[in-house]
Amino acid sequence: MFMLQLTSRIPLARSFIIPRGISISQSRPKCQITRFSGVSGLASQLTNDEVAQIEGQIKSKGDEIRALKDSGADKATVKPFVEELLSLKAKLEPPAEPKKKQEVGKKGGKKGGNNKSDDDDYITPRETDYSTWYSDVIRHSAMAESSPTRGAMIIKPWGMSIWELLREDMDKRIKNEDVENCYFPLLIPMSFLTKEAEHVEGFAKECAVVTHHRLTGSPDDPTNLIADPAAELEEPLIIRPTSETIIWNSFRKWITSHRDLPLKINQWANVLRWELRTRPFLRTSEFLWQEGHTAHATAEGASEDAVKMIGVYEDFCSDMLAMPTITGKKSPSERFAGAEETYTIEAMMQNGWCLQSGTSHDLGQSFGKAFDVTFQASDSSISPVYGTSWGVTTRLIGAMIMTHSDDSGLVLPPKIAPKQVVIVPIPAKKNDEEGAEKLKASLDSLVKGLTERGVRVKVDDRDYLRNGAKYFEWERKGVPLRIEIGPRDVKNDVCVFKWRKWKEDKESVRLEDAADKVVEELEQYQEYLLDNARARLAGGTRLDVTYDEMKSLLVNDEASQYPGAGLFLVPWKCDAANEEKIKEECKATLRCYPKDVNDMKMFEGKKCFFSGEPADRMALFGRAF
Amino acid sequence: MFMLQLTSRIPLARSFIIPRGISISQSRPKCQITRFSGVSGLASQLTNDEVAQIEGQIKSKGDEIRALKDSGADKATVKPFVEELLSLKAKLEPPAEPKKKQEVGKKGGKKGGNNKSDDDDYITPRETDYSTWYSDVIRHSAMAESSPTRGAMIIKPWGMSIWELLREDMDKRIKNEDVENCYFPLLIPMSFLTKEAEHVEGFAKECAVVTHHRLTGSPDDPTNLIADPAAELEEPLIIRPTSETIIWNSFRKWITSHRDLPLKINQWANVLRWELRTRPFLRTSEFLWQEGHTAHATAEGASEDAVKMIGVYEDFCSDMLAMPTITGKKSPSERFAGAEETYTIEAMMQNGWCLQSGTSHDLGQSFGKAFDVTFQASDSSISPVYGTSWGVTTRLIGAMIMTHSDDSGLVLPPKIAPKQVVIVPIPAKKNDEEGAEKLKASLDSLVKGLTERGVRVKVDDRDYLRNGAKYFEWERKGVPLRIEIGPRDVKNDVCVFKWRKWKEDKESVRLEDAADKVVEELEQYQEYLLDNARARLAGGTRLDVTYDEMKSLLVNDEASQYPGAGLFLVPWKCDAANEEKIKEECKATLRCYPKDVNDMKMFEGKKCFFSGEPADRMALFGRAF
Structure with missing residues (x-):
């Protein structure tokens, strides 16, 4: 066990301050680190091995924090761990990937207005602002981005x-x-939408209307295009809603x-x-x-x-x-x-x-x-x-x-993950040709074993990125399992598993067992995520709550709050006017009459939580996106 | 061998006349038929067995005709066979499927204007009008149909x-x-299209322009929708061309x-x-x-x-x-x-x-x-x-x-066929429970064998259609292989293969060999279609032709003509003005400079077929869709 004396530095853009000099225990024997002083830009003075060590520590610390949070630890308990993490990250500022971007970003304002937020690699924690966290997760996992067309997004690979x-x-x-x-x-054709008045009422008014079928040069400036007035449609067309x-x-x-x-x-x-x-x-x-x-x-x-x-x-x-x-x-x-x-x-x-x-x-x-x-x-x-x-x-x-996602970014259930496993090979030393060959052979065999079992696997062998930067990127993209494999691992016939969530420790796995273990554990990981989500849904749905209690819980409940007030499963006497009143007072809507509790007739003998009349069903209320 | 005395009757919509009383040999021993007189509407007086027999004959006759055509027989040779086929078909008028439609089609004008052509089951032969043939093939295979939106089609299942x-x-x-x-x-956004003037010139003028984002009731008639004048976009949007x-x-x-x-x-x-x-x-x-x-x-x-x-x-x-x-x-x-x-x-x-x-x-x-x-x-x-x-x-x-398609409808290469095999079970007689059970067992086993081998198979067990109607439908849909299997076949441990094109005869196949044979022959059929198409392309591309010859061949060449003048591979001296002249005179365009013949430098030592200058490449000319 090692004791670390840490100081921290975080980018100014992060609007909170971390106290210096917090002492904290570091319990991972794998990370053989003694002491760092928190000097900005130190990364450039570090050897590659030192950098890799810090990156390892950052990962371990992150895992500890997630484990603590998952075990229900309160903010005060988690806080020093977070501070230590931020301090570790500060050792590596400016990080490798953004540095590259800065180097090549000499083209000035070419990238448009939201340049800064694109390059910023910070994910707002859920507790700080849940809505911003959501946007950050999407941006940093490169799933999608905004488009020049109002309200439409670009879905990235x-x-x-x-x-x-x-x-x-x-x-x-x-x-x-x-x-x-x-x-x-x-x-x-627009006339189609008038056929079913009720249908139109519910749906079709806010929609895109095509009125012309040709562009032409504007009369004052032929290089400027306008909708050709001579090409107006007799009957406008609607883009299907x-x-x-x-x-x-x-x-x-x-x-x-x-x-x-x-x-x-x-x-x-x-x-x-x-x-x-x-x-x-x-x-x-x-x-x-x-x-x-x-x-x-x-x-x-x-x-x-x-x-x-x-x-x-x-x-x-x-x-x-x-x-x-x-x-x-x-x-x-x-x-x-x-x-x-x-x-x-x-x-x-x-x-x-x-x-x-x-x-x-x-x-x-x-x-x-x-x-x-x-x-x-x-x-x-x-x-x-x-x-x-x-x-x-x-x-x-x-x-x-x-x-599923967390403050480190996207978390993907394996069945929906474009890549279920990312393998990060740790290259052999420059002159170690034998080591390099053996590493390649083991890597090829591992990839073959995984592919044969239908596992979607990616080998990240980019030579211009540090391992830590790769770990960081794939973590944010939510890849379920990372496998590290280096010359020393190959000598011992092992590789190292690190799960995105779930098991907090890295695990050394015999190479011959690795592919089967991946398949088995991907299934377990999928189950683990489902169980977690089920527990959260159960824990976040209140029963036996009075209307006033619900109202007071919901009065300040906004999308940006985490964790919010949750959902309310209540006895209910069906009444549209009361539903509307609740919507006005609480901004909560009646989400549904849940099948299972209504099949069980859970409402029987109960009174409507709003009107006091005999309940005729159970209703789920809550704020909704 | 049987001699048939035939008379014929074809629907009035078919604009040609078949002489009566042509005598023709019928060489299929499988079709045990003696003599029919060509009475319209006879089908309703026939027993099911008789109808099935005629349907079998129709199929055989169709196969004979295709075989003749494939072997290069001229019109005069094929004509009597066609007449016999039409005569056979007339025995079954009105056919089972359209009859059903007529029965339920009592709703009057409800189906809109093109009701008649939708119900008509006639495919215009290519020689009569190639363009109409194409539309007929699409309609009768139920691939697509026109939509109420101008120029857009509905792609059917x-x-x-x-x-x-x-x-x-x-x-x-x-x-x-x-x-x-x-x-x-x-x-x-419309402004994007102005960025690349050349790009716009080539592409974007004839496109749909969205100018409004809301519908509203018209001031004179609120039930009538119009584009809301208050919801006009500041910058119009273009639907991507x-x-x-x-x-x-x-x-x-x-x-x-x-x-x-x-x-x-x-x-x-x-x-x-x-x-x-x-x-x-x-x-x-x-x-x-x-x-x-x-x-x-x-x-x-x-x-x-x-x-x-x-x-x-x-x-x-x-x-x-x-x-x-x-x-x-x-x-x-x-x-x-x-x-x-x-x-x-x-x-x-x-x-x-x-x-x-x-x-x-x-x-x-x-x-x-x-x-x-x-x-x-x-x-x-x-x-x-x-x-x-x-x-x-x-x-x-x-x-x-x-x-690939022919006058009988769509022909699909197996790799792109939604169903590669259709199995039409011939039901056992009503009281033959044992026969029915054995048939079901054989059918299930056959389907299982095919499915396990990755073959896309459909069992057509609709009880309200005659076998002939089923054959007719799947032929038009281009399914590569039809397998017939009835109680008698099961007794003999066989089923019957009939290919959409390719082998003209039906073939009896041992049930235990059937699935493997299907896989093997589907591959052969795919090759057969490719070979056929290659031969047609080679035969349809003229070399060593003078410009005047090409011009005279192309002067009356229209899309509706079959077979048309084909393509022209000629020595060429690159010149846009000459290309334009040829387009004006022949409506033919320079399709491309084909890679293979230009790699071979086939043009060397030749003179441009238009200008007479030394050729610097080979060019392919032709009419184009």
């Missing part, structure tokens, strides 16, 4: 790979329900007989809604989604399908995203316009807010009637079809981020 | 599955080249050092160009595509990448679509605006027209300069990056259709 994994798996689940994929036009209108128009043509039913189609598409306040993944003007649309001969057929699909979403969130959800029905006032019943999965984010993560609508005959889609039954009678629609969006990525 | 198979395979090939997927916004402008705007932020290069990204997206004349898959206002964009530190890097990607496309077309292409460079006047070199793959359709099926552009520094994207080299010098872009679209599906 790391975010896109996650979406592709999600889509691939969800697509299989959907096709498994005998649904076929189609593709309908992006643009919908959702595709019910155009799809049901086809259903009318496609469906004549009961033999055409059920008809189940789905499309993966981009849609656009003119949102005023946007947040990456959670709410953007353009987003990616799947929209399923089905038609059935019977009310039961539609109802069963709507229930089945919300179940598909629930299973997906649990299996793939390690994200527990509360499944239930929406109250009448929160239903999709035109739906007889809306089913929802609601997830609890780490700030205690709810996130509606997927919905499935039992449309009854409303669209069948509105779009005149009828079928002839085997007894020759003709009647309107019953319908459903259901969808999930890129929002699921936001939900996943806010379920 | 069969077409969408093909696109998904195509996308999945192409995506792997692209990622194999170290390209990462991203997603950029659909809408692009291609994404260079917005992607290079990000490149400027993402690239600073040579370490950031090469940067290779791709996106799968919908794009929109306001096309005046559209054809499904070949040219639609909205279409689906992938667009790859790369940045490099050197001119060679960009140039190699552009060449490599056109090679990826060429291999894909050959491997997956069984479609040979001619790879080459575009002439300067046909280059992508801003490109230093445009590489293209050109395919020959069955009417002899060319179809540009994919392009790859070496952009040099033009976009690096236009968008101020620079990088710092290791020697600290700063210079603009070099770029490429490359893409393929849903047009590839149109190319595939027109390469």
Whole structure:
């Protein structure tokens, strides 16, 4: 055991001050360090080995802090550890990666206004500002960034790979329900939206309207483009906010007989809604989604399908995203316009807010009637079809981020991680050719073993980055497992496992066992994240709370607060006016009538927490994104 | 051998007349038929067995005709066979499937104007009108249909599955080249398009312009929606016709050092160009595509990448679509605006027209300069990056259709077929429970064997359709192999193979060998289609032709003609003005300078076929879609 005398220095941009000279125990025997003085810019005077040592310490310290937090330690207990961590990091200022960027960043203001925040490698802790933490996690994991188009984001490769994994798996689940994929036009004639007034009311007003089909040079300045006045459309076109209108128009043509039913189609598409306040993944003007649309001969057929699909979403969130959800029905006032019943999965984010993560609508005959889609039954009678629609969006990525990530950045469940394992080889010394060869052989064999087992693995052999910078980068990107392997490890026939969350210690693993162990432990890690999230959801949902208690807890609850007031599961007498009053007073909405507790009739013998009348169901209230 | 006395009747919509009473030999011992008189509507008086027999005959006759045509038989030889086929078909008029539609089609004008053509099951032969044939094939295979949005199509499940198979395979090939997927916004600020004047000139004028972000009720009629005048955008937004402008705007932020290069990204997206004349898959206002964009530190890097990607496309077309292409460079006047070199793959359709099926552009520094994207080299010098872009679209599906399909409908290469095998079980007689059980057991085992081998198989057990109607439907959908299996087959431990094209005879196959044989023969069938297409391309490309000969061949060559004049590979002296003259006189364009013949310097010692000057390359001329 070593005792460290630490002083600290943090960038000025961080708006809090760390006291100097805090003494703290350092219990990792692997980190053979004696003493540092906290001099800014010391990194440049350090040898590579010394730097690697400090980087190791930083990692260990971070792990300790996370373990403490996970074990429920309070702020006061954690604080000195955090200070020590910041102090360690200060030894390496300016860090290697940003330095490179500074060197090449001589092009002046070319990068535009948000240059500073792009280069800054600081993640705001959740406790400081949960909303900023969320943005920081996305930026530093390079999942997405803002775009020059208002309210739309650019999904970068790391975010896109996650979406592709999600889509691939969800697509299989959907096709498994005998649904076929189609593709309908992006643009919908405006007249279509007037067909179903109720539908329009609920959806389509804030949307992008295409009025012209050509650009031309402006009369005063031909190099300046304008919409050509001579190319105005007779009927404007709308960019789809959702595709019910155009799809049901086809259903009318496609469906004549009961033999055409059920008809189940789905499309993966981009849609656009003119949102005023946007947040990456959670709410953007353009987003990616799947929209399923089905038609059935019977009310039961539609109802069963709507229930089945919300179940598909629930299973997906649990299996793939390690994200527990509360499944239930929406109250009448929160239903999709035109739906007889809306089913929802609601997830609890780490700030205690709810996130509606997927919905499935039992449309009854409303669209069948509105779009005149009828079928002839085997007894020759003709009647309107019953319908459903259901969808999930890129929002699921936001939900996943806010379920698992921590103050060190993104945390990815293995099943949705573009790379499940990153291997960082520690190069042999320059003249050690034999060591280099053996390292390469062991590395190749390890990669082969992992790839054969279907593990998505990345070898980070960039020669211009220090190991610590690599660790830092992959940690922020949420890669579940890092494997370090150097000449000394190879001599001992081992490599070193370090998990992003979960096990706090590094672990030495025999090379011959490594690939199997990875597979086994990736599964355990996935379970661990799910269990953690389940515990948080259970712990964050209050029962037996009075309305006044809820109100006082929610009165100052904002998205930026962490941890927030959480969710409230209460006995309820269904009443839209009371729901509206609660919304006004608490900003909380009725998220759903959860299925499980209502199936158990937990409300029986209880009184509505708001009206005092006999409760007829359990309701989940909470703030929501 | 049987002699058939035939009379014929064809629907009035078919605009040619078949003489009655032609005598013709019928050589299939399997079809145990004696004699029919060609009475309209006879089908309703036939027993099921009789109907099945006629259906079998129709199939056999169709196969004979295709075999004759494939063997190069002339029209006169084929004609009586066609007449016999039509006569056979007439026995079953009205056919089972359309009859059902007529029964339930009592809803009057509900289906809209093109009701008739939707229900009509006639495919116009290529020789009658190639363009109509193409539309008929698409309609009757249910790949796509027109939409209420001008110029946009609805891709139906069969077409969408093909696109998904195509996308999945192409995506792997692209990622194999170290390209990462991203997603950029659909809408692009109008000002972006003015940044690269040359780029705008080539591309962006005919595009959809978004000018408003809200709908509202019209002042005179609040139930009628209009674009809200209060919600006009300060700067209009363009629906991407291609994404260079917005992607290079990000490149400027993402690239600073040579370490950031090469940067290779791709996106799968919908794009929109306001096309005046559209054809499904070949040219639609909205279409689906992938667009790859790369940045490099050197001119060679960009140039190699552009060449490599056109090679990826060429291999894909050959491997997956069984479609040979001619790879080459575009002439300067046909280059992508801003490109230093445009590489293209050109395919020959069955009417002899060319179809540009994919392009790859070496952009040099033009976009690096236009968008101020620079990088710092290791020697600290700063210079603009070099770029490429490359893409393929849903047009590839149109190319595939027109390469393989025939007068019986779609023909799909197995690798791109949503279903590679359709099994049509012939049910046991009503009281034959043992037969039914054995049939089910054999069927299940066959399906299991095929599925285990990765074969995409469909069992068509619809009980309300006759076998013949099923055969007819899957033939039109282009499924490579049909397997028939009935109680008698099961007793003999066999099933019956019938290929969509290729082998003309039905073949009895031992059940235990069937799955392996399917796998082996699907590969052979894929090769067969590719060989056929190669032979057609070779046969359809003329060498050693004078300009006057070409002109006289092309003067009446229209898309609707089959087979058309084909392509012309000629010695050429590069000259844009002459190219333009040829375009005016022949409507033919210079498709490319084909790589292989130019690598061989086939032009050496020859004179330009137009100017008579010494040729400096070989050029491919032709009409093009």
